[in-house]
Structures are given as structure tokens and as C-alpha cells.
Amino acid sequence: MTNNVEILRYAAFTHDPEGGNPAGVVLDAGGLSDAEMLAIAAEVGYSETVFVTDRDDESRTFRIRYFSPAAEVTFCGHATIAASVILAERIGVGRLVFDTKAGEITVDTVVDGETLRATLTSVPAHSRPVAEQTLDETLAALGWSRDDLDRAFPPHVAFGGNEHLMLAAGSRERLADLDYDFEGLRSIMTREGWTTVNLFWRESDERFHSRNPFPVGGAVEDAATGAAAAAFGGYLRTLGTGSDEFTIIQGVDMGRPSELKVSIAEADGRTRVGGGAVAMEVPALPGGPAASQGLQQAGGPAGPRSE
Template structure:
């Protein structure tokens, strides 16, 4: 018989959802723990590492009557202040249990509002509204360090979409490839890019190619989270919407789509709209 001065914490119920795709073989999977009130940081990190997805979400405080929840996100290696696809996954999981309607998530990055509704096919869908976005031009040092780790050069970039650091809850370096072939041939220095990202506080790189004003293709390296690439990145999509707005490059409708995950075999579609007068976007 063994004794201990502490009480064992029951293993949490871990749900697995896929966001930004109607096909389970596409989109970006996320772990969801709807009741993480008994878990400390170390335990949440261990769960995220065990699940192995790019991020898992944990509800650490809950007010079901007000539909208000404190949410935290962990990659297999570290906590992340905000994660779009895990937010959407958690909102769908809650709506399936509590009923559709608005939700409010308190994140490290600020308040995120969500609308959930059931479609004609019976599936629950969730749309988030980001925190206010912002963007600034990347410095020459930031750009040169990133291009070296990516094994790209400046001639690989689209001059009409300049390199920026964009924020939509967390920061992302936005680099636009001049060709679809450049974006497709992604072969980067994993450790080198992770070090660059840690140095500058970036969560992913948002690598894009513009097919048209309304349609982009994207890839998002995520080495600081222990993941080569994200299949669908809602936080980066929100930031990219703000980037296009600030560059006056949004289509007349204010909305566009991003195709992501195609080159890694998990095709995803993210629709992004700018919310007029708020500085926010809805991926």
C-alpha cells in the first residue's frame, strides 16, 4: 500500500474535433478539454503533448448560464495565447452540449466572441470575431533571418504584398510568394526557423500566394510548437485579413477565402471577412 499527501487528479475527458473542413480527413484537428478546472499548467501541457495536435484547448473557468468561458491553448511544447482552429472546435463542442447561440471566450489575447448555429445539414458551425488586428512592415533583419531559415530569397517574394508582421491575437510574419510553385516547395530549416520565431515572438509564419483578389493559398510553419506545419490557422487568417485591410488590398466585398493544408494532404478552407469600423475580422 502506498500513501501520498496529494489527491490524484482524474484523467480529463479529451475530445478530438476537426476545424475548417466538413471532411474529417481535411481541416486542422484540435484536442478539446471542456472541464480543465483541476489541471495545472504542467498537466495541460502534458495532455497537449499526448494528443499531439498543433494545439489543444482547455476550459479552465466556466459560467454556463452566461455562456462565458476562460480558455487556454497548449501546443505539444508550450502555451499559445490564441488559437483559431481550437477556438472553433471548442465552440462547436459546447454548442452541441449547451445549445446553439453566442459564446464568449476569455483568452490570454483578450475577449473572443463566437456565433454558433446549426446548418441545414444538421452540423453545428461556429464563427469567431477576432480581437482588433494590427500590422507593421517587417524589418530587414527580420526578413533576412526568416528567408535564410526558409531557404527562400527576396526574388521569391511577391512585391505587391510586402512582408509584414501581423497580429490577430498572436503575431505572424506574413510573406507572399511570387508563385504557387515557390509556396508548394516548402523545405525549411526546422530548428533555425524556430529560433528566429522565438527571437521575435511569432507564433507562425503566414506564407501565402495570391490566386486572385478573393482567393489565397497559405502554408503556416509552426516549429516553435513542435509541428512542421499547420493545416488550417484561424489566428493567422484573422491577422492576414487585417493585413489586407491595412494595405487596402481587400476585395470590394471585404471577404476572401484561404485554401490551406492542400500540400500536406489535409485541405482546408477558411473564409475571412473584415468587420467594418471595428478593426476586427471574422475567420
């Protein structure tokens, strides 16, 4: 399937090929069918592959689609960052405009020292409290109890292009101990329309640690989740807590440390999420490095999601 298609493999939200979240990027996907894009994403084996289906380099506008190994997803932050850095390397830095199924996403690319950085601006973000019964079901699937939660951060469902459940761990140790019922959590998330469960712990108002189970996309966990970070900005804005600028540290417990720079950009909750991206030296194919880093596949269909 991949023989006649150029697939670039970049790790996003890092400058180290051994860190960050791997993404596949196909810059010339205009002639591919939905089935072909899904098959390529499954063959690549990362949590997402982004496909540029239409492009105008002069106006710097692009139509893009995202596929996990299981299904098309609405929006993916880390794949957007990866594609943006690649495009900036090829056509120069500046603003890029992406037409996605979640809406228009702008990305500003700049040279930062000897590296490129990309910062996306999300659609308007917001959040609402999660239903009590749904919360109890989710905690049971995670193997958590309400005593494991930080009561300063009430559980919410947050939106930043799609929906993510926000759960605050009461300690770093609770966040580090992730061993959940994959099929049980996937069933709940599919029913509720959630993309990830954003588990986080506050080190300070300017620094959070996060983990994102992603069973609906066929992955146990993601190493960096830009869409969840955008939704998290909307969540903090709804609560009226914390700083307007903060850093999310993710992927440490997977062995792929990532750093996401986040700021709440607008009064409507639009969130900026930025970081670097770097070419990966060795493809992580299914059953290889990706599987060992928690990106293993799971069988069965999943509905449209984003990450």
C-alpha cells in the first residue's frame, strides 16, 4: 500500500526523535480514497497519520484529513504540528491555514534558535460537568476511585474541536499508575463521543503533567495530545483557575517525553498549542517500536474522533 506514496514520519512536541508523539504525514494525498488513507494509517501504525488532500503553497492554505489505524478522526493536534513543521521546512516559515473537519485551524511557524516551532490556534473551547453515573463508570474502568481525584478540579467534558474527559489525579503517583480496562473504557468513550480521557496532575499553575488513554483510536495511550491540550485550555478558562500560559508535560511514563506550550488566546476559549517536531530515524511499525511504546493496535471499529 505504501510503495507509491511518500510517507514522512515525524515526532511532534519534541526536538528529540526518541521523544514526542509519532505521526505519519502524506503531503500529496489528493488521489487517495478514504479506504486507501485508512489502510495507509493502519500500515504506518501510529495513533494518527495526516493526509494533505488539497494544497495551495502560494496562499499557504491546505485541506487535511486525519486517520487513526481504526477510523478517520476529526482533528489531531500532534499530526497538525508535524505537518506544519514539514511544510515550513519546504515552503518557509509563516502562517499556515488548514481546512479540517473540525473547522479552520491556523498555525504559525517560526524559527526558534536552530529549530522550527509550530503553534496552532484551536476552535473555541469550553467545558461542562460530566454526569455522575458516567463518571463512576469511567473511574471503574480506569481502576480509580473518587478519592484518587483532586477536588480542586471537578471532572468535566471539555471541547476544543472535539470532546475529552478531564480528570485530575490527586498525586503524581496516581497518574503514573495507569492500568485500565481497555475494552470497558473504549465502550464508554464511544458511547459518550469522547476522543481521549485527559488524566492530569497539577505541579503548579504553570506546569501540568498529563496522560491520555486513546482506546477509541486503537491506542492504549498517546505521548502528546494537542487536541486534548486545546480542550484543557477551555476547561481551565471555564473554571476560572490557573494561568493563561502553561506547559503540559506528557509521555514521560511511556518513555517518550513531550512538551506542549499552551496559552488561552481569546475570550471565546480559543487555545494556542505549540511545540517542535523532528524527523524520526526509524519507522515504528505495528509490532515494533510503536507497540513497545504503548501505541499498540486494538481490533474493532471506532467512530470519528480527534486527538
